[in-house]
Amino acid sequence: MSVLISSLEVKDIRFPTSLEGHGSDAMLLFATETFAMGVNMPARTVVFDTIRKHDGKSPRNLLPGEYIQMAGRAGRRGLDTTGLVIILCKGDVPEISDLQAMMQGKPTHLESRFRLTYTMILNLLTVAVIRVEDVMKRSFAEFHTRKDSHQQEVELKTLSKQVESIKKVSCYLCQEDLQEYYNTCKTLNELRYALQWTSITHSQIKALSIGRVVVVNTEKHVHALGVVLSLYAANRHSKFKTLVICDKQSQDRNSQSNEVPARKLKVKMVLKTNLYQPEGICWHDVVELVASDVYEITSKTLDVNAEKILSDWNTRQIPRFRDKAVSQYTSVVVQELLRLTEDNPEGLPALNPVKDLKIQDMDFVEKFIKMQSLQEKVTDYKCLMCQALNQHFAEHDYNMELKEKVKVLYYQLSEESLLLLPEYHQRIQVLEKLNFIDNKMSLQLKGRVGCEISHHELILTELIFEFFCRKS
Numbered sequence: 270m271s272v273l274i275s276s277l278e279v280k281d282i283r284f285p286t287s288l289e290g291h292g293s294d295a296m297l298l299f300a301t302e303t304f305a306m307g308v309n310m311p312a313r314t315v316v317f318d319t320i321r322k323h324d325g326k327s328p329r330n331l332l333p334g335e336y337i338q339m340a341g342r343a344g345r346r347g348l349d350t351t352g353l354v355i356i357l358c359k360g361d362v363p364e365i366s367d368l369q370a371m372m373q374g375k376p377t378h379l380e381s382r383f384r385l386t387y388t389m390i391l392n393l394l395t396v397a398v399i400r401v402e403d404v405m406k407r408s409f410a411e412f413h414t415r416k417d418s419h420q421q422e423v424e425l426k427t428l429s430k431q432v433e434s435i436k437k438v439s440c441y442l443c444q445e446d447l448q449e450y451y452n453t454c455k456t457l458n459e460l461r462y463a464l465q466w467t468s469i470t471h472s473q474i475k476a477l478s479i480g481r482v483v484v485v486n487t488e489k490h491v492h493a494l495g496v497v498l499s500l501y502a503a504n505r506h507s508k509f510k511t512l513v514i515c516d517k518q519s520q521d522r523n524s525q526s527n528e529v530p531a532r533k534l535k536v537k538m539v540l541k542t543n544l545y546q547p548e549g550i551c552w553h554d555v556v557e558l559v560a561s562d563v564y565e566i567t568s569k570t571l572d573v574n575a576e577k578i579l580s581d582w583n584t585r586q587i588p589r590f591r592d593k594a595v596s597q598y599t600s601v602v603v604q605e606l607l608r609l610t611e612d613n614p615e616g617l618p619a620l621n622p623v624k625d626l627k628i629q630d631m632d633f634v635e636k637f638i639k640m641q642s643l644q645e646k647v648t649d650y651k652c653l654m655c656q657a658l659n660q661h662f663a664e665h666d667y668n669m670e671l672k673e674k675v676k677v678l679y680y681q682l683s684e685e686s687l688l689l690l691p692e693y694h695q696r697i698q699v700l701e702k703l704n705f706i707d708n709k710m711s712l713q714l715k716g717r718v719g720c721e722i723s724h725h726e727l728i729l730t731e732l733i734f735e736f737f738c739r740k741s
């Protein structure tokens with residue numbers, strides 16, 4: 270048995286050589302932290318003499334990252350099934366919370382120190398075979414965006430093939446202007462959402478307050494009136510409860526059916542539809558919505574007792590209370606919503622953010638006017654007469670999503686997406702302006718001088734040239 274005592278730094282070139290000779294039969298190795306952290310030296314068991322260290326300022330426990338680095342050496346690949354880590358308790362037993370923080374704590378976030386420097390750029394420009402873009406691609410800074418690049422390439426290939434095989438819709442009406450109609454719908458949805466968002470988050474008037482009547486547009490409830498029942502926290506994923514009117518029979522059917530829902534459209538169709546009117550007995554549903562499920566915020570509010578309605582609804586969700594009579598609070602609101610629907614089949618006046626909320630922001634008003642004009646136009650498309658518009662629209666939507674995916678992947682794989690690219694371009698501009706390089710990116714005299722300087726290369730080069738210019 271041989272015992273090696275390592276008090277040397279890893280930098281010491283003799284150390285690994287001396288270790289090699291003993292490598293096979295080294296039973297025990299005392300190592301410094303530097304060694305344990307830095308050299309690939311697997312062991313069966315790792316013993317910590319202490320978990321405290323002095324970091325130059327004060328003594329502290331090992332950080333999770335440091336601990337993992339060293340403890341991770343336990344267990345040799347192909348030789349041991351498990352590795353053992355022992356912590357010596359020379360004085361007191363360490364606190365369990367300290368151990369937990371050290372062993373299971375979040376490792377320190379590694380941050381790339383890769384910086385583009387002028388010297389680096391100048392030096393790389395002298396080597397024709399290495400491009401600065403390639404160096405950036407391989408840097409740790411780009412690691413997170415580039416680590417899936419192989420998978421992305423495969424995906425891009427398959428998707429591109431699919432895109433190539435897309436056929437034009439074989440429908441004479443949709444051929445006319447489905448594309449334009451689709452784009453208008455997309456713009457309208459985006460505008461509507463952006464405007465609604467501003468109204469919803471408006472500081473003075475909370476447009477989505479309890480009792481506000483809204484037009485709901487989800488897969489289940491199309492263009493149906495509803496009333497907001499719970500407070501809305503202004504964030505995009507926040508959900509709020511809404512009571513929506515529906516048909517009793519279809520509601521019963523829905524709760525039983527196990528149908529696989531159709532693919533969700535990326536762009537919702539904008540149609541001039543009347544408000545949903547229940548055919549049979551008017552019933553209600555309480556749903557959780559996100560802001561984008563609201564098609565329109567109307568100017569109408571109802572006086573509701575949200576708490577009572579919700580507790581009534583929740584009770585009736587329990588199977589044995591399913592047939593319990595609907596409470597007065599609920600039925601009054603449902604009747605009121607039905608009456609509003611019948612009185613205004615084409616829809617209730619929408620909350621006008623410019624007039625009602627007095628939002629005067631220029632950008633906002635512009636968007637609002639654009640939306641109104643698009644809304645008038647949206648009913649004029651020829652494809653709207655197509656009997657199979659729903660199907661054709663869905664097909665087109667699917668194809669557009671494919672194309673979009675290809676575009677995104679293409680961008681991610683391209684050099685355009687490099688995080689450091691803008692900085693690189695800026696630096697190139699500076700170098701060109703200062704005559705370090707010419708407009709074809711070949712090095713000039715100043716550039717060649719700059720190559721040799723590693724700190725403050727631009728200032729020093731400029732000073733050197735200034736000095737020589739004055740002298741001559």
Ligand SMILES: [Zn+2]
Binds near residue numbers: 442657
């Ligand atoms: Zn068609």
